[in-house]
Amino acid sequence: MSLLDVHDLRVVIGGRHILHGVDLTVAASGVTALLGRNGAGKTTTVRGILGLLPRTGSVLLDGEQTVQLATHELVRRGIGYAPEDRGVFAALTVAENLRLAERVPEPAYGLVHDLFPELKQRAQQAAGTLSGGQQQMVAIARTLLNGNRLIIADEPTKGLAPRVVTEVAHALERAAEAVPVLLVEQNLALVRRLAEHCAVIADGRTAHQGPARDLLADAEAARRLLGVGRHEPAPIPEGP
Numbered sequence: 001m002s003l004l005d006v007h008d009l010r011v012v013i014g015g016r017h018i019l020h021g022v023d024l025t026v027a028a029s030g031v032t033a034l035l036g037r038n039g040a041g042k043t044t045t046v047r048g049i050l051g052l053l054p055r056t057g058s059v060l061l062d063g064e065q066t067v068q069l070a071t072h073e074l075v076r077r078g079i080g081y082a083p084e085d086r087g088v089f090a091a092l093t094v095a096e097n098l099r100l101a102e103r104v105p106e107p108a109y110g111l112v113h114d115l116f117p118e119l120k121q122r123a124q125q126a127a128g129t130l131s132g133g134q135q136q137m138v139a140i141a142r143t144l145l146n147g148n149r150l151i152i153a154d155e156p157t158k159g160l161a162p163r164v165v166t167e168v169a170h171a172l173e174r175a176a177e178a179v180p181v182l183l184v185e186q187n188l189a190l191v192r193r194l195a196e197h198c199a200v201i202a203d204g205r206t207a208h209q210g211p212a213r214d215l216l217a218d219a220e221a222a223r224r225l226l227g228v229g230r231h232e233p234a235p236i237p238e239g240p
């Protein structure tokens with residue numbers, strides 16, 4: 001079953017056609033990975049889905065057309081977004097960052113503190129003094145507060161040390177038990193561990209969709225679509 005069905009998504013920026021027809025199905029549970037080489041159009045796809053860029057095509061959320069909706073309406077309909085730059089307010093505390101994200105009368109702090117006990121311990125710490133991994137946890141935690149139907153996480157492990165990648169992977173794995181996740185990711189070890197389904201974008205269109213396991217097991221396809229294969233990343237340990 002699918003939660004989000006994107007068909008023929010197109011985005012033009014400054015007269016340049018960035019997306020030429022992206023098709024993407026996000027499963028109603030677990031993690032769906034959005035893959036592609038640098039500059040393929042992954043972030044533009046996410047920003048198009050969220051209405052942060054002018055777009056055409058079809059974006060069905062639970063069967064309902066949303067491509068005409070503004071971003072704040074999509075947020076109200078339950079799409080949570082952890083952007084690539086994390087969007088954390090550095091001068092505010094962890095607690096203040098979370099409070100600013102509250103949209104519902106009873107935010108799910110129980111779930112957030114269960115998944116990220118460190119954020120409870122660091123509630124009064126300025127978010128700018130957190131490590132990259134901890135800031136990423138704030139970004140993911142914000143998406144979990146409001147009972148969202150879908151979380152979109154854009155390269156949550158980018159620039160993080162391997163040990164921290166493991167922590168974020170574990171957090172995402174647990175988050176996906178509560179809410180379906182669309183995960184933009186270049187780290188194939190993380191995709192292998194977390195994602196059941198995947199879509200690959202190349203040059204602004206969908207080049208492949210299917211079970212993540214099948215793509216990662218096909219070295220020739222992975223090399224052709226993702227430019228990887230000879231330097232397999234080390235597996236991410238279970239944990240922590």
Ligand SMILES: Nc1ncnc2c1ncn2[C@@H]1O[C@H](COP(=O)(O)OP(=O)(O)OP(=O)(O)O)[C@@H](O)[C@H]1O
Pocket residue numbers: 013014016018036037038039040041042043044045
């Ligand atoms: N605001 C913009 N103005 C002009 N070109 C843009 C803009 N945003 C993205 N692009 C171009 O669109 C293409 C796709 O960019 P996008 O950021 O979606 O790729 P990506 O797959 O997310 O890449 P990465 O993995 O490097 O983040 C790139 O060629 C990029 O230079």
